[in-house]
Amino acid sequence: MKTVWSFLSTYRVAVYIALSLTLLELSVELIQPLLISRIIDEGILQEDLSVVLVWGGVMVLLSLIAFAAGITNSFYAAHASQHAGYDMRVALYKKIQQFSFANFQQFPTSSLLTRATNDVTQLQNTIFMSLRIMLRAPLLVLGSVILALFVNWQLALILVVTIPLLLVILLYIMKKAGRLFKAVQARVDRVNNVVQENLTAIRLIKSFTRRDYESTRFHGASEELQNKTITTLRIVEATMPIILLIMNVSIMAVLWFDTTGVQTGGASVGEVVAIVNYVTRMTGALSIFSMIIIIFSRAKASADRIGDVLEAEEYMEDGETSMKLQGEIAFNDVSFRYPGTNKDVLKNISFRIKAGETIAVLGATGSGKTSLFQLIPRLFDASKGSVAIDGQPVESLQAKELRSQIGYVPQEAMLFTGTIADNLRWGKEHATEEELIDALTSAQIYDKVEELPDGMYTRVGQRGVNLSGGQKQRISIARALIRNPSILLLDDSTSALDVKTEARLLDALRHYSCTTFMITQKLSTTMSADRILLFDHGELLAEGTHDHLLETSPIYQQIYESQFGGEADAR
Numbered sequence: 001m002k003t004v005w006s007f008l009s010t011y012r013v014a015v016y017i018a019l020s021l022t023l024l025e026l027s028v029e030l031i032q033p034l035l036i037s038r039i040i041d042e043g044i045l046q047e048d049l050s051v052v053l054v055w056g057g058v059m060v061l062l063s064l065i066a067f068a069a070g071i072t073n074s075f076y077a078a079h080a081s082q083h084a085g086y087d088m089r090v091a092l093y094k095k096i097q098q099f100s101f102a103n104f105q106q107f108p109t110s111s112l113l114t115r116a117t118n119d120v121t122q123l124q125n126t127i128f129m130s131l132r133i134m135l136r137a138p139l140l141v142l143g144s145v146i147l148a149l150f151v152n153w154q155l156a157l158i159l160v161v162t163i164p165l166l167l168v169i170l171l172y173i174m175k176k177a178g179r180l181f182k183a184v185q186a187r188v189d190r191v192n193n194v195v196q197e198n199l200t201a202i203r204l205i206k207s208f209t210r211r212d213y214e215s216t217r218f219h220g221a222s223e224e225l226q227n228k229t230i231t232t233l234r235i236v237e238a239t240m241p242i243i244l245l246i247m248n249v250s251i252m253a254v255l256w257f258d259t260t261g262v263q264t265g266g267a268s269v270g271e272v273v274a275i276v277n278y279v280t281r282m283t284g285a286l287s288i289f290s291m292i293i294i295i296f297s298r299a300k301a302s303a304d305r306i307g308d309v310l311e312a313e314e315y316m317e318d319g320e321t322s323m324k325l326q327g328e329i330a331f332n333d334v335s336f337r338y339p340g341t342n343k344d345v346l347k348n349i350s351f352r353i354k355a356g357e358t359i360a361v362l363g364a365t366g367s368g369k370t371s372l373f374q375l376i377p378r379l380f381d382a383s384k385g386s387v388a389i390d391g392q393p394v395e396s397l398q399a400k401e402l403r404s405q406i407g408y409v410p411q412e413a414m415l416f417t418g419t420i421a422d423n424l425r426w427g428k429e430h431a432t433e434e435e436l437i438d439a440l441t442s443a444q445i446y447d448k449v450e451e452l453p454d455g456m457y458t459r460v461g462q463r464g465v466n467l468s469g470g471q472k473q474r475i476s477i478a479r480a481l482i483r484n485p486s487i488l489l490l491d492d493s494t495s496a497l498d499v500k501t502e503a504r505l506l507d508a509l510r511h512y513s514c515t516t517f518m519i520t521q522k523l524s525t526t527m528s529a530d531r532i533l534l535f536d537h538g539e540l541l542a543e544g545t546h547d548h549l550l551e552t553s554p555i556y557q558q559i560y561e562s563q564f565g566g567e568a569d570a571r
């Protein structure tokens with residue numbers, strides 16, 4: 001909450017001006033019953049028209065001032081709320097950019113989306129409404145009590161009893177509503193999550209004919225959101241009848257005390273009218289309290305959720321060393337488990353790779369190959385042991401520098417909306433046309449790209465939906481190659497390629513003087529590597545050339561036999 005308020009303090013001048021104008025508007029409103037009382041007692045009852053005209057004129061003039069104050073207030077309220085909201089979004093975006101993968105484990109993507117959009121908008125609206133109208137309500141109540149005491153303190157004592165009682169009830173409901181609204185926002189996260197998954201996996205859903213199942217999931221999440229919101233609003237709405245009951249009883253008590261003449265000190269008609277007028281205004285102000293409770297409780301929940309992200313501890317401290325990498329990699333007794341889990345997915349891994357070597361990483365699904373890759377660009381830190389590049393522990397290297405010298409092609413080829421050239425320049429911002437062509441040629445995709453209507457400047461849809469899996473893979477590889485990396489990490493990135501294209505690609509990669517790691521399931525790939533690392537259940541089972549493993553590793557022999565059947569028998 002504190003973090004969020006700090007955004008508003010930048011615009012405190014606008015806030016103070018808006019609040020001062022609210023006070024001005026409010027003062028005019030509070031003076032009106034006093035003037036009415038004077039017009040009745042000194043003008044109408046005394047049949048003095050000049051008093052009616054003078055004070056009537058003053059009332060009109062004050063109303064015009066209040067009108068101008070209201071319009072100017074809107075201007076400053078909008079300025080403060082919109083700018084503070086903008087700053088909050090920028091801060092959230094920056095913070096999320098700095099997040100390590102461990103932080104992403106803590107906040108799912110859909111939740112971050114809701115926080116950066118829906119939660120910020122809630123706060124923006126609350127700031128605007130607070131400066132514009134909401135603060136008026138409590139101030140109007142306070143001012144009414146004070147002025148009613150000033151008009152006739154004996155009659156106004158009724159309010160001194162009822163208002164604190166009301167405040168206690170309202171504070172209790174507000175606290176309860178705050179907790180409930182946090183649960184409501186969590187349901188918004190869930191709906192966003194289902195929608196996001198549905199949109200990104202739409203092809204899968206259609207091909208598996210899982211539309212009904214996904215529809216049920218969506219309706220379930222939406223219904224949960226609806227029910228939680230209704231329950232919360234019902235509790236908050238219960239405040240309205242309570243407020244109206246207490247305030248109406250107060251008006252009746254004022255009239256009763258006045259007519260029975262008990263302890264009123266002989267109130268005049270004007271005084272009674274003024275006090276009833278104050279109580280009515282207070283009832284009006286208090287009746288929007290249920291709305292205020294909803295908005296504030298919701299804003300509090302949103303502010304907490306935004307604060308959680310902004311104050312999230314960054315699990316990764318950046319290193320200081322900046323150097324050109326050669327690409328020698330050493331894992332020294334490395335174990336790794338994902339944050340928040342209690343099982344090592346890599347166990348005591350040790351190996352050393354010389355700069356420029358081509359290494360194939362082979363292993364069953366779930367054996368820890370991708371996890372191993374993620375430790376090299378420091379997407380995660382090892383839980384035990386050390387990962388070093390050119391003799392430097394990765395933790396001591398500047399993460400930005402380190403990552404800029406690594407070409408990482410993830411398992412799922414991911415392209416962005418824009419042209420093919422845009423996607424490549426995402427890897428190297430100011431790459432020349434020649435560099436683009438070279439990278440595409442090495443990735444064995446230039447011929448195909450040339451055939452497209454606008455060549456390299458053909459637009460790819462969101463996530464590359466108008467390209468085949470193999471084409472996307474090769475463009476992703478070109479994007480990694482264009483930065484001329486010192487280390488190239490290919491996570492099963494040639495799985496969709498036919499054997500001939502793959503062989504040409506691997507041949508082209510030899511012209512890049514980088515250390516290449518290739519996760520693969522295909523022995524045709526491992527055969528062309530300098531060395532193979534064989535993984536099973538998070539352990540490095542064997543290490544060596546194809547021929548060496550074929551002789552020494554029973555598991556490698558089995559894989560060989562399963563892929564080359566007859567040929568294996570012939571050996």
Ligand SMILES: Nc1ncnc2c1ncn2[C@@H]1O[C@H](COP(=O)(O)OP(=O)(O)OP(=O)(O)O)[C@@H](O)[C@H]1O
Nearest residue numbers: 338341345363364365366367368369370371372411
């Ligand atoms: N983000 C994560 N949080 C927790 N556990 C994870 C996470 N990602 C992967 N794992 C677990 O870590 C283990 C190793 O996964 P990893 O992705 O490294 O295997 P892999 O060998 O690359 O598999 P595949 O060949 O199927 O891609 C698996 O048991 C998996 O369930």
